[in-house]
Amino acid sequence: MSTFSRTFAQRNLLCTGSGEASQKTSRVGFLLLENFSLPCFTQSLDVLVTANVIQPGSVRVHTFSHSDAQVMSDLAIPIRPDTPFTDVRLAELDLMIICGGLRTSRTMPSWLTTLLHRLGGMPIALGGLWNGAWYLGKAGLLDGYRCAIHPEQRMALSERSPNANVSMETLVVDRDRLTAATPAGAFRMMIQWLARVSGSKLADAVLDMLDYDQSRHRCAAQTRHPRLTGPLREVISLMESNLEDPLEPEQICHYVGLSQRQMQRLFREQLLTTPQKHYLQLRITEARRLIQNSSSSLADVALACGFVSSSHFSKCYSALFGYPPSREARHEL
Template sequence: MTITTRTFSHTFKERNLGFMAQPITRPKPSRVGFLLLENFSLPSFTQALDVLVTANLIAPGSIRVHTFSHNHNEVMSDLAIPIRPDTPLTDVRLCDLDIMVVCGGLRAARTVPGWLTALLKRLARFPVVLGGLWNGAWYLGSAGLLDGYRCAIHPEQRIALAERVPHALVTHDALVLDRDRLTAASPAGAFEMMLQWLNIGCSHALADAVLDTLDHDQSKFRSVQKPLQPKVSRPLREIIKLMEANLEEPLSPGQLSQAIGLSVRQVQRLFKDQLDTTPQKYYFQLRITEARRLIQNSNASIFDVSIACGFVSCTHFSRSYSAFFGHPPSKEVRYEI
């Protein structure tokens, strides 16, 4: 039996990208370096690293991560958990990096050693983006590399940095991207910073796929018209919540529209204008996506999954699944429960 290939709409494509037959590939990996300083913020570092590791799970080989310290010695984090860098500074051509991120922390020394200033100034001569986590901006600014730039730093050091580097604009933001300088003042800012880096240094689709994987609750309400309409409207949010709550027995277009006090035509227009799809396609792709989650993360049978996601025919479910993912549900990888 020939199965016609089907594609996900924008809203669900990134959410399923890592599970489709032909995921994103990148001919040249983006090379990211993390320079760990004593007492660096481990939560900020792991938030940033989580984004990159997830990107490699979705698109293998997209990112090559290097961790460094001064003399390749083990570095103690702010949580008293030591981290051993994987790459000596002398073992990689620094000019080949796409970005180097200085990982500071609340108790990281404000005294800037000469080797660090020299290293950062050397990097600045190459087309390498420079970043800083927590108080990483302190070291960039002290090296004279934030003059004329906006930056973010942890609140404890905002005033001190503004005084030390008067030609930098120290903001109250958790994250600042200003040309070839990326700075984040918190773990949440570090997470967003690396997402933005993926968007700039790799691909917009990969960044969206990572967000959909790691922050599903935030990503599911994104609009396709991101620059103009970053979030969907309240009525559409309510419809999506209704759909998610009614997978086993899907609601009809009339029931959905009646529940929020709009006409079927108005609901169709909301989906078209904000998500560039139809309510029927959105609902169907939502059910297929949730079916994948159930298969991978439970011991439920394929038959039970099909029923739980509103498919009255196991044959229809299998054919639809194969059309989207390139293999039948019986061939899906199941994680150990």
Template sequence: MQVGFLLLDNFSLTCFSQALEVLSTANSIAAGSVRVHTFSVNDAEVTSDLAIPIRPSMPLTEVRLRGLDLMVVCGGLRTPRSLPKGVSALLHKLGALPITLGGLCNGAWHLGEAGLLDGYGCAIHPEQRTALAERVPRARVSLEPVVVDRDRYTAATPLGALQMMLKWLGQAQGAALSGAVVDTLDYDACRFRRRASLGNKPLCRATREVLKLMESNVEEPLELRQLAQCVGLSTRQIQRLFKEQLGTTPQKYYFEVRITEARRLLQHSGHRVVDVALACGFVSPSHFSRNYRALFGHPPSQERRQDGWNNSAV
């Protein structure tokens, strides 16, 4: 299978690397399962949101794109909302080909601009959901971190990017390979352990929706008032529900969601500690390290890396 990533200026490196991790793991399990190609708008080096430059592997031409099975547009919070007309037209042409199209972070914006989301459900970063719904009224913009609607795959967050690529891999290469990738990455272990710790406590609809919002918005944490607005309750009502049903506060639970996701990234990727901190919503690396040590008993720089990664990137 041939997969292409169109990297836009200031694209989300964490979203891209999470998607790429699935494909590279698949190739380590079954050599040659997926070939990955990277493109940029002007065929030149493109810089990510973490100021890390990536050089595209091949020119962006219609001939090159016709050989792809999946084309993913990788955007970011600071990615411009406009593309050169030639690139937008090229994306539009892909809609007529038997190619699955995807978007990471705000990548769905550019798919929508090219008329490729009319009648489709999609996911986009929370800050641009309203704008996309207004700009492309025929698209069904979701609150979910990942949406798969026929041949459109979109993800709003790094974890959503991982899930999106697993879904595509299962569809394209079979459940056996995608299952093996899950077993290797153990990407959901933290979430499963967190849910298991809840035991059999009944959770009302509003609480479940807030938990889902927290897990979907790790890189850019939502404020309590934003969570409350999303589920139609007041902040005091949310606090009361968490105390009654979970025995904790929304802030403490949200912190656990972010810090356990950070631990997963440290264990299963080669990202630097500072990059993991940013990807999980910690603006201050020192604050992140201090809280990490308090919770897990050691600093993030000493976290045990798995799957062949080491701490040389810390």
């Protein structure tokens, strides 16, 4: 059976099962404070839920509130926590994230102070979303750490916690402290956490699935050449734009001003593969996406990905995935 090159093996992790095996299930807790940022919370949660879709059992998520009652988010949508503090020992968590928001009160109640001090004495990582760093800072848990907080409260945190290094960035991961000031920062924070606890392949697969536009060249860049050269990026862009009617090597070379020998060398040196194999795997990967996420017939999928023969399409698909496209799982539409 054929194998995917490094770039496409990571992109097709869901179907090839080539991900790094997680040593254990990581437990992540979210403590929801009143008027917490729902976008920050859902961006973080989406990363973890998707990780479990790709690699079941990777992460277990718990949501908490002070009184175990539902908590109103900043978008006036209530969320009911699923785990009372008494049900799961806090020491079993690998990460606890404090979820704040623009209108979350900066007055820290005694119960939260007690809880944070208790968490600070445990060997677990602590995080904060939006202004979650404010509460960690007031509890003295950011002393000597860099952190991120929403711009509205940067100055206040700097004054209140002078031993914390308040960053202008929207995301800071400093040892066992993870803080994010925006929904986009929350997303990237959890991607970094996932890479740390479950491996970079799983994190890359989640990023490819949820943030495809920004990650389409990322896996290829993680070779011994950290950056693709301009001509190679142009070649790849041409391939991605011409899946239904694949270009001949001569055409690609003509458009980008390269000889075939030069193009072969670029792929060999920077992607450790050949142009032909890269193009084929790109088309097969797109075919898998169409099968899973559309109601198109296999014949239509084959044509959409540049295969004029259904039998050839099935042969190529089977060679890379180990089973024919007819056995591919389809998501309910």
